[in-house]
Amino acid sequence: MLVDNIRNFSIIAHIDHGKSTLADRILQITGTVPDRDFRPQYLDKLDVERERGVTVKLQAVRIRHIRAADGQEFALNLIDTPGHVDFSYEVSRSLAACEGALLLVDAAQGIEAQTLAHFYLARDTGLVIIPVINKIDLPTADPDRVRDEIELVLGIDGSEAVEVSAKEGTGIKELMDAIIDRVPPPKVDAGPARALVFDSHYDTYRGAIAYVRLFSGSINKGDKVRFMASNRESEAVEIGVFAPDMTPLQTLGPGEVGYVIANIKNIKELSVGDTVTLASDPAEDLLPGYRKLKSMVYCGFFASEAENYEDLRDALERLALNDSSLEFEPESSSVLGFGFRCGFLGMFHMEIVQERLEREYGINLVATAPTVIYRIHMSGDKMIEIKNPSEFPESLKVEKVEEPFVRSVVMCPEEFIGPVMELAKDKRGRFVSMDYISENRVKMVYLMPLSEVIFDFYDKLKSCSRGYASLDYEFDSFIESDLVRLNILIGEKSVDSLSMIVHRDSAYYKGRRIVEKLRELIPKHMFVIPIQAAIGNRIIARETINAVRKNVTAKCYGGDITRKRKLLERQKEGKKRMKNIGNVEVPQEAFLSILQVEKEK
Ligand SMILES: Nc1nc2c(ncn2[C@@H]2O[C@H](COP(=O)(O)OP(=O)(O)O)[C@@H](O)[C@H]2O)c(=O)[nH]1
Ligand SMILES: [Mg+2]
Numbered sequence: 062m063l064v065d066n067i068r069n070f071s072i073i074a075h076i077d078h079g080k081s082t083l084a085d086r087i088l089q090i091t092g093t094v095p096d097r098d099f100r101p102q103y104l105d106k107l108d109v110e111r112e113r114g115v116t117v118k119l120q121a122v123r124i125r126h127i128r129a130a131d132g133q134e135f136a137l138n139l140i141d142t143p144g145h146v147d148f149s150y151e152v153s154r155s156l157a158a159c160e161g162a163l164l165l166v167d168a169a170q171g172i173e174a175q176t177l178a179h180f181y182l183a184r185d186t187g188l189v190i191i192p193v194i195n196k197i198d199l200p201t202a203d204p205d206r207v208r209d210e211i212e213l214v215l216g217i218d219g220s221e222a223v224e225v226s227a228k229e230g231t232g233i234k235e236l237m238d239a240i241i242d243r244v245p246p247p248k249v250d251a252g253p254a255r256a257l258v259f260d261s262h263y264d265t266y267r268g269a270i271a272y273v274r275l276f277s278g279s280i281n282k283g284d285k286v287r288f289m290a291s292n293r294e295s296e297a298v299e300i301g302v303f304a305p306d307m308t309p310l311q312t313l314g315p316g317e318v319g320y321v322i323a324n325i326k327n328i329k330e331l332s333v334g335d336t337v338t339l340a341s342d343p344a345e346d347l348l349p350g351y352r353k354l355k356s357m358v359y360c361g362f363f364a365s366e367a368e369n370y371e372d373l374r375d376a377l378e379r380l381a382l383n384d385s386s387l388e389f390e391p392e393s394s395s396v397l398g399f400g401f402r403c404g405f406l407g408m409f410h411m412e413i414v415q416e417r418l419e420r421e422y423g424i425n426l427v428a429t430a431p432t433v434i435y436r437i438h439m440s441g442d443k444m445i446e447i448k449n450p451s452e453f454p455e456s457l458k459v460e461k462v463e464e465p466f467v468r469s470v471v472m473c474p475e476e477f478i479g480p481v482m483e484l485a486k487d488k489r490g491r492f493v494s495m496d497y498i499s500e501n502r503v504k505m506v507y508l509m510p511l512s513e514v515i516f517d518f519y520d521k522l523k524s525c526s527r528g529y530a531s532l533d534y535e536f537d538s539f540i541e542s543d544l545v546r547l548n549i550l551i552g553e554k555s556v557d558s559l560s561m562i563v564h565r566d567s568a569y570y571k572g573r574r575i576v577e578k579l580r581e582l583i584p585k586h587m588f589v590i591p592i593q594a595a596i597g598n599r600i601i602a603r604e605t606i607n608a609v610r611k612n613v614t615a616k617c618y619g620g621d622i623t624r625k626r627k628l629l630e631r632q633k634e635g636k637k638r639m640k641n642i643g644n645v646e647v648p649q650e651a652f653l654s655i656l657q658v659e660k661e662k
Contacts, residue, residue: 076144147407161244247316254278356404363400
């Protein structure tokens with residue numbers, strides 16, 4: 062394909078503004094997916110995406126388009142992206158492979174927090190941005206107001222916006238023309254072949270597959286390619302494009318988006334952000350890759366059965382190839398054994414990773430409560446960063462503790478200013494600014510402790526604004542806070558996987574609630590079990606589980622031995638999911654009790 066007839070663009074928007082639906086319409090109108098194969102949200106391929114109706118992965122697809130006006134043929138490479146703040150890394154990687162972006166705005170809702178965040182990303186990447194006002198079929202649609210917001214908030218001429226209904230297909234033809242007219246063809250650099258690896262996935266039979274965007278030169282089937290960062294060379298046994306499924310080709314030319322399969326069985330040899338070149342005529346420098354994002358939230362993942370530790374490691378390695386923002390390193394706990402401390406971009410990301418491990422890799426997991434990174438300053442200028450509360454040093458040498466604060470942006474109709482301010486104050490937020498983005502909608506900015514934002518700030522925000530407020534946040538800085546380590550003791554034994562770092566003001570309340578929760582969750586034993594919460598050596602809350610003599614077969618009077626056996630079997634099954642702390646058996650749910658308590662206040 063001639064470079065002049067290629068267009069590479071992403072669809073970006075706030076969550077639920079209709080990206081995947083618009084991609085559907087474009088796939089249908091261009092006949093990329095025949096009607097008999099079509100299913101809504103076509104590009105959402107993962108089980109978790111289809112079930113939840115939300116995109117968490119970028120998805121590239123190549124579209125053949127004939128321009129109606131003159132019958133010219135174009136190759137459009139479209140990348141659908143997620144809208145949720147936890148998956149912004151997918152968005153930024155998609156944008157680096159494109160020259161243009163369709164910025165979708167819901168005609169009834171207007172500009173939301175993520176619209177703005179993604180707009181800045183696209184603008185800073187230097188892309189041409191086409192504003193698209195979607196859902197004009199809705200009775201509550203107000204495209205004129207949205208046009209004004211686009212001018213006021215984004216500083217783009219409102220008349221540039223294209224009005225569509227992705228659902229009904231209105232305006233899609235006009236949009237296709239706008240894409241071809243306004244998005245420039247790829248700029249091709251001179252010199253040897255260089256392709257940016259913007260994503261990848263692991264296939265059991267074919268190994269690691271690289272998704273690439275060529276910035277110069279071509280790659281042919283059978284060429285010996287070199288992955289520059291890992292310095293690995295091998296034959297490109299297959300190359301091709303997503304159309305929408307993997308479709309082999311002989312050549313990928315300059316400016317094109319596609320995939321390369323090079324028999325990579327060792328996962329460590331392929332990394333997202335790497336540059337692919339030809340071994341026979343190698344490029345000198347790598348393309349600028351990606352800035353690795355810092356994880357925001359950490360938790361421990363342990364296989365439910367200790368013997369599945371290796372499976373968990375394999376699954377994490379493979380998943381990380383498809384989710385390059387996932388971080389993990391080995392960890393051990395006195396109760397849960399060997400596992401991994403994993404880093405995520407947020408709680409939703411953590412939930413999705415956990416679900417993908419369970420569903421796509423069949424791993425049964427125990428996850429410990431999430432935490433953020435803390436900076437601990439000790440006497441003598443020593444500073445340590447901890448991502449596990451059990452590493453919090455319990456000595457007098459701690460001089461101060463800092464926690465990460467985020468700059469959070471909330472957008473909502475003005476009638477909710479009061480409740481939002483109230484909530485932000487509750488979460489230790491510090492007010493920064495407030496501006497009107499249209500006649501009756503505002504944008505509020507707060508500095509807030511990340512640990513308060515991750516748990517349930519978003520849910521609470523939604524409920525105090527009847528669903529109208531939207532949120533975006535990004536790391537700002539580490540700020541000193543009065544934080545203490547809260548220890549939980551079961552049967553006098555301190556449990557590392559249950560300790561947490563909390564603000565001193567809420568330590569008493571949280572300690573109290575956790576011991577109450579644990580008392581409900583831990584079954585009675587044949588002896589008394591004290592459950593305590595402590596700061597250092599000082600006990601601040603205590604509950605007791607009384608002793609009982611438990612015999613599950615007691616109710617089986619009469620002589621049916623098989624029934625008795627079944628009951629005993631079932632009891633044994635239940636025991637498998639228990640973890641031993643001293644001689645106390647603790648159910649797995651107990652490890653998540655912290656999370657529930659965090660969400661209460
Ligand atoms: N009425 C109407 N609903 C739409 C339109 N486009 C998308 N939707 C609906 O909006 C919701 C979110 O759409 P989706 O494409 O998943 O949004 P995404 O999160 O941006 O990918 C779905 O329920 C769609 O059916 C439209 O043009 N009109
Ligand atoms: Mg989507």
